[in-house]
Amino acid sequence: MTGSGLTDEATYDRTRIEQWRAGKALSRRGMLRLTAGGSLALTAFGSLPAGTASAAAPIVKPLPPEFFEVYGTNAETRWEALSGQGYLTPIDRFFVRNHTATPVIDAGTWRLKLFGTGLRGEPTAERPVEFTYRDLLRLPSETITSAIECAGNGRSYFASQQGQTVSGTAWKLGAIGVARWRGVRLSTVLARAGLTRHAVDVLPEGLDADYVTGGVNLGKVRRPLPVAKALQDVLLAYEMNGRPLPPDHGHPVRLVVPSWVGISSIKWLGRIEVSDKPLVSPWNTQYYRLLGPDYPAEGTVVTRQVVKSAFELPWDAEFASGGRHVLRGRSWSGNGRIRRVEVDTGDGWKPARQVGQAADRGWQQWEIPWRPKVSGAYTVRARATDITGVTQPDVAPYNTQGYLFGAIVRHPVRVV
Ligand SMILES: Nc1nc2c(c(=O)[nH]1)N[C@H]1C(S)=C(S)[C@@H](COP(=O)(O)O)O[C@H]1N2
Numbered sequence: 001m002t003g004s005g006l007t008d009e010a011t012y013d014r015t016r017i018e019q020w021r022a023g024k025a026l027s028r029r030g031m032l033r034l035t036a037g038g039s040l041a042l043t044a045f046g047s048l049p050a051g052t053a054s055a056a057a058p059i060v061k062p063l064p065p066e067f068f069e070v071y072g073t074n075a076e077t078r079w080e081a082l083s084g085q086g087y088l089t090p091i092d093r094f095f096v097r098n099h100t101a102t103p104v105i106d107a108g109t110w111r112l113k114l115f116g117t118g119l120r121g122e123p124t125a126e127r128p129v130e131f132t133y134r135d136l137l138r139l140p141s142e143t144i145t146s147a148i149e150c151a152g153n154g155r156s157y158f159a160s161q162q163g164q165t166v167s168g169t170a171w172k173l174g175a176i177g178v179a180r181w182r183g184v185r186l187s188t189v190l191a192r193a194g195l196t197r198h199a200v201d202v203l204p205e206g207l208d209a210d211y212v213t214g215g216v217n218l219g220k221v222r223r224p225l226p227v228a229k230a231l232q233d234v235l236l237a238y239e240m241n242g243r244p245l246p247p248d249h250g251h252p253v254r255l256v257v258p259s260w261v262g263i264s265s266i267k268w269l270g271r272i273e274v275s276d277k278p279l280v281s282p283w284n285t286q287y288y289r290l291l292g293p294d295y296p297a298e299g300t301v302v303t304r305q306v307v308k309s310a311f312e313l314p315w316d317a318e319f320a321s322g323g324r325h326v327l328r329g330r331s332w333s334g335n336g337r338i339r340r341v342e343v344d345t346g347d348g349w350k351p352a353r354q355v356g357q358a359a360d361r362g363w364q365q366w367e368i369p370w371r372p373k374v375s376g377a378y379t380v381r382a383r384a385t386d387i388t389g390v391t392q393p394d395v396a397p398y399n400t401q402g403y404l405f406g407a408i409v410r411h412p413v414r415v416v
């Protein structure tokens with residue numbers, strides 16, 4: 001089934017859900033449920049599912065308040081902290097999304113273990129094919145520039161703009177970063193591990209603590225990928241912006257799955273199951289599905305990101321009336337590069353000037369001059385259109401877990 005269109009998310013999900021219903025999908029745990037209910041209660045905004053107890057701080061790097069807003073084990077980048085920065089998000093400002101806590105892993109003793117029925121000789125989890133860190137460094141490397149963005153980025157606007165209650169971390173727009181990742185293609189490692197043409201799914205798994213929520217242990221953070229996507233453009237990254245991958249971002253090795261939601265990019269990679277049968281985990285049956293009145297009962301899986309835009313400004317930014325200002329921001333899309341960006345400061349949509357290179361898997365910087373003459377409260381808005389012709393809508397489709405908020409964000413500013 002390799003290459004049979006399973007990078008197309010709709011096909012992938014339909015196929016997998018049918019197979020799963022027919023009892024053909026494998027789950028190492030019998031507790032998966034494909035409903036909006038299950039152990040997933042609708043929680044109030046800002047509350048977090050209980051993580052595994054950890055005495056140490058959940059995030060290792062410093063989180064200065066001028067760069068980050070912290071929510072429990074997670075921290076989002078403040079958009080004003082990108083003002084004046086270059087194309088890439090510096091590591092010291094890159095958002096962190098941890099289900100539990102950053103583990104500290106010694107690259108010297110670390111092993112990547114591959115096993116399963118999709119590999120030649122069907123190695124077991126007990127006797128896997130192993131790669132050391134040095135093995136990976138010796139394989140041909142590749143460098144890509146790619147965004148990693150949480151599926152819930154922008155979630156708080158379901159409540160503040162649309163009056164809708166959704167569960168999960170109340171991110172603003174800062175659960176995204178763009179970095180230069182260097183590593184080995186997953187396809188290279190899979191080939192060396194003996195990938196067969198019968199393989200259909202891979203299940204990368206993190207080495208961080210088991211994720212426990214609502215009294216249920218969901219095990220290691222893991223989410224399956226179809227082999228077609230795994231072979232397309234996925235990287236096993238060991239460098240971020242020219243430095244060894246830092247602890248919070250997956251040291252020693254993480255997956256980078258371009259264009260797909262952040263949960264795909266498993267950090268602190270430990271094992272990869274490769275299977276000739278479809279694989280499932282709570283991260284594709286329970287979480288990261290679009291559920292709600294407008295979706296089928298079992299929901300639809302979330303894979304590719306939507307088009308979004310943000311200003312490099314604080315909320316309630318102040319501008320001097322009569323002054324010459326430049327509004328700057330960035331737009332991005334899981335569908336590919338950005339074709340057009342427009343900005344409205346209250347008197348209609350005007351084209352913004354695109355700055356720097358266009359990027360398929362990163363973002364597009366842009367700017368537009370602004371000379372407000374009258375003091376008072378304003379709302380500034382930016383909307384982007386991507387290469388596939390999709391433009392940000394006024395309203396994002398509601399789903400109970402608040403994923404994929406792609407609507408135009410109304411950003412309040414003051415002219416004084
Ligand atoms: N092992 C592991 N991988 C993980 C996670 C995690 O908690 N554990 N979080 C995922 C989620 S939901 C996101 S959005 C990205 C965030 O990557 P970052 O923390 O490097 O920004 O990592 C993903 N990979």
Ligand SMILES: [Mo]
Pocket residue numbers: 097149150151152262263
């Ligand atoms: Mo995420």
